[in-house]
Amino acid sequence: GDSVTQTEGPVTLSEGTSLTVNCSYETKQYPTLFWYVQYPGEGPQLLFKVPKANEKGSNRGFEATYNKEATSFHLQKASVQESDSAVYYCALSDPGGSNAKLTFGKGTKLSVKS
Amino acid sequence: GGIITQTPKFLIGQEGQKLTLKCQQNFNHDTMYWYRQDSGKGLRLIYYSITENDLQKGDLSEGYDASREKKSSFSLTVTSAQKNEMAVFLCASSPGTFYAEQFFGPGTRLTVL
Numbered sequence: 196g197d198s199v200t201q202t203e204g205p206v207t208l209s210e211g212t213s214l215t216v217n218c219s220y221e222t223k224q225y226p227t228l229f230w231y232v233q234y235p236g237e238g239p240q241l242l243f244k245v246p247k248a249n250e251k252g253s254n255r256g257f258e259a260t261y262n263k264e265a266t267s268f269h270l271q272k273a274s275v276q277e278s279d280s281a282v283y284y285c286a287l288s289d290p291g292g293s294n295a296k297l298t299f300g301k302g303t304k305l306s307v308k309s
Numbered sequence: 310g311g312i313i314t315q316t317p318k319f320l321i322g323q324e325g326q327k328l329t330l331k332c333q334q335n336f337n338h339d340t341m342y343w344y345r346q347d348s349g350k351g352l353r354l355i356y357y358s359i360t361e362n363d364l365q366k367g368d369l370s371e372g373y374d375a376s377r378e379k380k381s382s383f384s385l386t387v388t389s390a391q392k393n394e395m396a397v398f399l400c401a402s403s404p405g406t407f408y409a410e411q412f413f414g415p416g417t418r419l420t421v422l
C-alpha cells in the first residue's frame with residue numbers, strides 16, 4: 196500500500212536558521228502531494244499541495260518540489276520564525292485509491308527558539 | 310468559507326464505557342472522515358463516509374462505530390473505552406476528489422480513567 200516517511204522529530208532550531216523536513220513516499224500511481232501544518236490546540240490545515248510532478252508548491256515562505264524520480268517532497272524554509280513552531284505532516288492522495296483517502300506521514304514537530 | 314465543529318472538546322470516560330463524539334460541517338462537502346491522533350504515530354484513519362448513510366472502514370476501525378446521519382454530520386462511537394487511553398480524535402471533510410484537500414476540525418481530546 197501507499198506510505199509516507201518523513202523526518203523524525205522533534206526538530207529544534209533557532210530563529211533565522213533554515214529548515215528542511217524530508218518527505219519520501221511510495222505509491223503505484225502518480226499522487227497529489229500535500230504539506231499540512233498543525234498548531235497547538237488546532238486541527239491540521241493545508242500549507243500547500245502539488246498535483247503535478249516537477250512542480251513546486253509554496254506558502255508563507257515554505258516550499259517543496261514534487262520530485263517524481265526521487266519520490267520525494269521535502270519541505271524547506273530559508274529562515275524560520277518562532278511562529279513556525281508546529282507539527283508538519285506530509286501526505287499523499289493516490290488517484291488509484293478509493294474515495295480521496297490521504298496517507299499521512301507520522302509528523303515532524305518543529306520548535307523554534309528566539 | 311466553512312467550519313467544522315467537534316463536540317465535546319474534552320471527553321473524560323471510564324473504562325468499558327461507550328462514548329460518542331460528534332462532528333458537524335457547513336462546507337456542504339460529500340466526504341467526511343474520523344482520524345485518531347496519538348503522539349508519535351501521526352494521523353490514523355478510523356472511518357470515512359463518501360455520502361449520507363455510507364460508511365467505509367479505515368485502518369483503525371476495530372473498537373469503533375460510526376454513523377453518517379446526514380450530509381453535514383458524522384458521529385464516532387468508542388464502543389468500550391480502554392483504561393489509560395489518551396488520544397485526540399479529529400474530524401475532517403472534503404469535496405471527495407483525489408486532489409482535494411481535507412479540512413479538519415479542532416479535535417476532541419479523550420482521556421479514560
